Amino acid sequence: MWVIGLSHRTAPIELRERAALDDDTAAARLRELVSSGLIAEAMVISTCNRMELYFVTSEETKQAVSSARNSDHAGGSDAEGKAVEHVLDALKLSAADVGKHVFLYQGRAAVKHLFRVAASLDSLVVGEPQILGQLKRSYERARALGVVGSRLNRAAMRAFRAAKRVRSETTIGAGQVSVATVALDLARQIFDQLAGRTVVLIGAGEMGEAIAQLFQQAGANLVLLGRTEQRVMALAKRVGAEGRLMSELERTLAEACVVVTSTSATLPVVGFEHVRAAMRRRRGRELFFVDVAVPRDVEERVGTLDGVYLYNVDDLSSVVAGTQASRKDSATKAEEIVEAELLDFERREDVEQVTPVVRTLYTWYSRVLHTEVERSLQGRLRELPEVDRQALNRLVEAATKKLLHQAATKLKRWAVERPDELNSVLEIVRELMLPPDSGTLSGTLEVAPRSSPSAEKAGLANEPRAPQSPSQTPVEENR
Amino acid sequence: MRVIVAAVGDAQALRQEESAAMQLAVLILAIVAYSFSTLTFYLTFVHSPANFSSRVRHSRATLIAAVVLHLADIVYRSVVTRTCPVTSAEFGLSLAALVSVVAFLVWARQDKLLALGVIVAPLGLGLFVASSVVESHEITPHVPAWFLAVHVTANLLSVGLFVVAAAGSIAYLLQSSRIKAKRATVGQAPFPGLSSLESLSHRFLGLGLGPMTIGVVSGAVFAERLTHGGMESLRIALSYVCWLVAAAVVLGQRITGWHGRRVAWGTIFAAVLAVGLVLLYAIMNGSPS
Numbered sequence: 001m002w003v004i005g006l007s008h009r010t011a012p013i014e015l016r017e018r019a020a021l022d023d024d025t026a027a028a029r030l031r032e033l034v035s036s037g038l039i040a041e042a043m044v045i046s047t048c049n050r051m052e053l054y055f056v057t058s059e060e061t062k063q064a065v066s067s068a069r070n071s072d073h074a075g076g077s078d079a080e081g082k083a084v085e086h087v088l089d090a091l092k093l094s095a096a097d098v099g100k101h102v103f104l105y106q107g108r109a110a111v112k113h114l115f116r117v118a119a120s121l122d123s124l125v126v127g128e129p130q131i132l133g134q135l136k137r138s139y140e141r142a143r144a145l146g147v148v149g150s151r152l153n154r155a156a157m158r159a160f161r162a163a164k165r166v167r168s169e170t171t172i173g174a175g176q177v178s179v180a181t182v183a184l185d186l187a188r189q190i191f192d193q194l195a196g197r198t199v200v201l202i203g204a205g206e207m208g209e210a211i212a213q214l215f216q217q218a219g220a221n222l223v224l225l226g227r228t229e230q231r232v233m234a235l236a237k238r239v240g241a242e243g244r245l246m247s248e249l250e251r252t253l254a255e256a257c258v259v260v261t262s263t264s265a266t267l268p269v270v271g272f273e274h275v276r277a278a279m280r281r282r283r284g285r286e287l288f289f290v291d292v293a294v295p296r297d298v299e300e301r302v303g304t305l306d307g308v309y310l311y312n313v314d315d316l317s318s319v320v321a322g323t324q325a326s327r328k329d330s331a332t333k334a335e336e337i338v339e340a341e342l343l344d345f346e347r348r349e350d351v352e353q354v355t356p357v358v359r360t361l362y363t364w365y366s367r368v369l370h371t372e373v374e375r376s377l378q379g380r381l382r383e384l385p386e387v388d389r390q391a392l393n394r395l396v397e398a399a400t401k402k403l404l405h406q407a408a409t410k411l412k413r414w415a416v417e418r419p420d421e422l423n424s425v426l427e428i429v430r431e432l433m434l435p436p437d438s439g440t441l442s443g444t445l446e447v448a449p450r451s452s453p454s455a456e457k458a459g460l461a462n463e464p465r466a467p468q469s470p471s472q473t474p475v476e477e478n479r
Numbered sequence: 480m481r482v483i484v485a486a487v488g489d490a491q492a493l494r495q496e497e498s499a500a501m502q503l504a505v506l507i508l509a510i511v512a513y514s515f516s517t518l519t520f521y522l523t524f525v526h527s528p529a530n531f532s533s534r535v536r537h538s539r540a541t542l543i544a545a546v547v548l549h550l551a552d553i554v555y556r557s558v559v560t561r562t563c564p565v566t567s568a569e570f571g572l573s574l575a576a577l578v579s580v581v582a583f584l585v586w587a588r589q590d591k592l593l594a595l596g597v598i599v600a601p602l603g604l605g606l607f608v609a610s611s612v613v614e615s616h617e618i619t620p621h622v623p624a625w626f627l628a629v630h631v632t633a634n635l636l637s638v639g640l641f642v643v644a645a646a647g648s649i650a651y652l653l654q655s656s657r658i659k660a661k662r663a664t665v666g667q668a669p670f671p672g673l674s675s676l677e678s679l680s681h682r683f684l685g686l687g688l689g690p691m692t693i694g695v696v697s698g699a700v701f702a703e704r705l706t707h708g709g710m711e712s713l714r715i716a717l718s719y720v721c722w723l724v725a726a727a728v729v730l731g732q733r734i735t736g737w738h739g740r741r742v743a744w745g746t747i748f749a750a751v752l753a754v755g756l757v758l759l760y761a762i763m764n765g766s767p768s
Contacts, residue, residue: 186663189654192672284739286673303659307739315661 001155003110004087004102005052008124011101013314017295019093021046022264027145029053029090034147038083041149043142043156045117047134048207048262048294048313049124053091054114056151057083111155111345115338118159119166124317125179126331127172130206132163154352155345162341169337172330179316180211183290184218186319187258190286190309195219197257202226202246202269204235207292208262213239215258223252253278253287260290261297270298272305279305292316350415350422357426358408362400364434369396407433502555506611509552512545513604520596524669535593542600543584549577549607571635572761575754576606578639582683586643592679594669598646606642609758626697634694638753640687641725645750647680648743655740677738680746685729688722691753695722714759721752 006019021029026044033039033055041056061083084104088095093102105113116122120131139156142148148156167173184194191197199220201212216222222241226232229245236243244252246269253259253275263269270289275298279287289310291298296312303310311319373396377389384392411429415422519538553573580603587593650670657663658673670676695718728745731737 186658188672189658189663190673192675282738283736284741285736286739306741309658311661318661319663 001054001056001110001114001151002084002087002104002106003052003054003113004084004091004093004098004104005050006093006097006102007050007052007122008314008317009122010103013294013296013312015097015101016049016051019046019051019091020048020294021051021091023141027141030142030145030147033087033090036086038086041152042147043139043152045135045138047131048205048292050117050122051091052113052117053087054110054152054155055083055087056149108342108346111158112338112342114155114159115162115342115345116335118163119334119338120163120172121166121331121334121338124313125182125320127334128178129167129173130178130210132160132167134206136160154349158341158345162338165337165341166334170330170333172334178210179207179292179313179320180214182316182319183211183258183260183292183311184214186290186309186311187215187288190288191257193219194257196221198223198255199258199260200225200252200256201241202259202261202297203263203265203293204231205262205264205293208260209239211260211262211290211292212241215260216240220258223256225249225252250274250278254281256287258288258290259298260292262292263297264293265297266295268295268297268299270302272299272301275299275302275305275308279307282307290316346419347416350419351412353422354408354411354415354426357429358404358411361407361429361433362404365404366397366400369400498555498558502552505548505552505555509545509548510604510608510611512541512548513600513607516541516545516596517600517604520600524594524597535596538596538600539584539587539593542580542596542603545603546577546580546584549573549580549603553577570610571631571757572606573610574635575638575642575757576603576610578636579603579606579642580639582640582643583646586679586683592671592675594671595643595646595650595679597669598649599643602642602646606754610761626701630694630697630701633690633697635757637687637689637691637694638750638757640683640690641746641750641753644680644683644687645747647676647683648746648750651676651680651743652740652747655743677742680743681729681732684725684746684749685733687753688725688729691722691725695719710759714756717752717756717759721749721756724752725749 006016008016011019021044026046030042030044033042033053038058038061039055040058042053043055044053045051057080061080085095088098088102098104113122118132118135120127120129123131135156139148142152187194194215195218197220199212199215200223201208202225204226212222216239222239224232224236224239224241224243225246225248226235226243227246229243232243232245235241249270253270259270261270275287284307286307286309289298289302289308291310291312294313298310298312300310302308370393373392377384377392407429411425414425418425516538519541520535523534523538553570557570580599583595583599587595651673654670654673654676671679698715698718724745728737728742728749731745732742
């Protein structure tokens with residue numbers, strides 16, 4: 001599994017704005033990637049803090065890599081490089097950004113990143129709960145598109161499990177300082193009491209809605225602004241707010257104390273002139289903007305106006321940075337849980353790689369025995385009644401299972417205990433127990449190489465880091 | 480008889496010495512209490528802004544002690560020197576300081592407003608120390624004593640209230656700059672919200688404007704009787720400007736709804752003019768405007 005992306009840790013907001021994908025564009029890109037034949041499975045998560053694409057290369061790509069590895073040929077790197085380049089193209093990212101703003105992880109590092117993201121350890125506000133919901137929705141969307149296979153499915157399920165454990169076994173979410181609570185605290189530093197004040201929500205982004213609801217709970221009157229009357233009124237009714245159209249922006253700004261924006265618009269919806277005109281009507285009364293949209297909804301120079309306080313996602317991040325220390329212990333415990341889940345996942349993945357081999361062995365043995373029994377049934381045993389024939393077939397099935405039971409158990413144990421030797425063992429199994437022309441095993445016997453713990457540690461210590469060019473077999477954990 | 484007179488004289492001299500020593504002790508204790516309060520307010524502000532209100536209770540207690548000693552000093556000095564506090568220049572400064580600190584302590588019963596102590600305590604200390612070093616000038620106006628008492632009391636009351644208003648405005652500007660520059664921290668803001676600070680400034684400026692109006696009007700009555708030297712004319716002009724600025728800010732807020740930094744600067748300007756007037760009044764040899 002691979003992940004390519006950028007987040008608040010690696011890229012400034014300007015770059016994240018350009019890389020952000022709305023649902024429709026994300027769906028189109030996923031379809032395009034999978035139809036290329038280079039990628040078998042893919043899932044994209046695009047929030048205000050990150051845009052990441054998780055993918056699994058296709059069997060053709062894997063086989064090209066496998067053949068190249070067996071023949072010590074560089075073609076494997078080319079095949080993977082081509083897949084990575086294709087993903088970068090689809091995401092409109094430049095190969096030159098890889099290593100600077102764009103990270104690229106493979107294998108264990110990619111899975112670990114997914115687990116950390118789900119557990120909110122990679123979040124702007126460590127422990128915030130929104131990311132898990134966003135990740136689940138991204139997974140569901142990809143699944144609905146039919147671009148999630150068994151590998152991504154297993155990784156995602158395990159990531160959700162790790163996140164659930166982190167939340168229930170640590171206090172990482174307790175006394176939570178989230179972007180929403182930071183916005184509320186800042187508003188209180190300006191207005192003290194929020195009861196009876198007007199808070200305006202522009203856009204229906206999840207984060208914006210969460211912030212607006214928090215203000216509403218503090219007693220503020222909520223006003224929703226939107227482009228289409230029907231949608232705005234429906235949403236306003238749902239959240240108990242007053243609905244207005246965007247044409248009333250200036251009047252609404254003149255009345256508001258706090259404006260929360262979280263639209264998916266690609267251009268700012270609140271311009272400098274709008275706010276300047278509103279501020280004239282307000283006679284210097286303070287106005288607080290919380291812009292959690294990416295791309296940003298409020299023109300940057302609005303913040304230069306006297307009496308206007310403008311905070312975007314990155315500004316809020318610097319505010320919450322100081323609150324992270326108190327959750328350091330919980331985060332350490334959460335990292336341990338993620339590591340334990342990752343180890344368990346890897347064990348199961350190794351066992352998963354043995355399963356097709358065992359299945360092939362079973363099929364082969366069963367087929368051989370059935371062929372022999374069939375031959376006898378057509379010859380000397382042709383008078384055998386139907387009931388006995390069925391009993392004989394059942395006996396063959398049971399005998400096959402018993403014969404292979406020990407081998408299968410030992411192979412699975414081997415996968416868990418000595419994963420590094422699994423490749424050689426499977427090769428011996430193929431040599432000893434299967435005919436030379438059993439082509440069905442050729443693709444499944446290959447086990448992805450695993451990095452050594454030291455290499456893994458080195459990779460993580462420098463995380464996020466990625467090579468300069470995708471064609472250089474850009475594997476985070478190999479460094 | 481001569482012996483008796485000498486003995487009485489000695490006893491009086493001894494009593495005066497004792498009184499002077501006592502007065503000095505009260506003065507020093509008041510300065511120590513003000514200094515301790517100022518220092519603890521400042522240190523808590525710098526090191527524990529998050530728990531400011533719970534940690535400055537002892538600072539408030541010390542400030543209250545300072546106020547009691549300050550009052551004792553005024554009473555004692557006026558008794559020893561047999562001077563009416565409101566007709567003496569150096570008492571003017573001392574009373575202005577006392578009014579501002581008492582007004583703050585009354586208002587800061589709400590814990591969050593205690594943070595303003597970091598501004599008010601040093602201002603009180605500064606004015607109190609200034610009053611103790613300024614040479615005493617008995618004011619000798621050509622008006623009845625009660626009239627002068629009303630005039631000076633009104634002016635000192637307004638100066639004290641303006642000082643608290645300015646403290647609120649300074650805190651407003653600091654807090655506003657911090658949020659504007661995106662240096663805000665969660666749960667660590669020692670000052671109350673901007674709107675509370677603005678409302679506090681507005682209230683104190685409004686409260687001070689009434690007495691100042693009385694002071695200006697009463698001053699205008701006997702201003703004609705004064706010999707108009709350069710400094711006196713400046714003092715009279717400054718007092719009018721101060722009143723005009725304060726009135727403009729208060730009316731601007733009440734009638735046209737002005738808010739924000741400009742109002743804060745206006746309040747500070749009015750307070751600086753008011754304190755400057757008292758300083759001028761204390762330093763200059765002459766009668767009040």
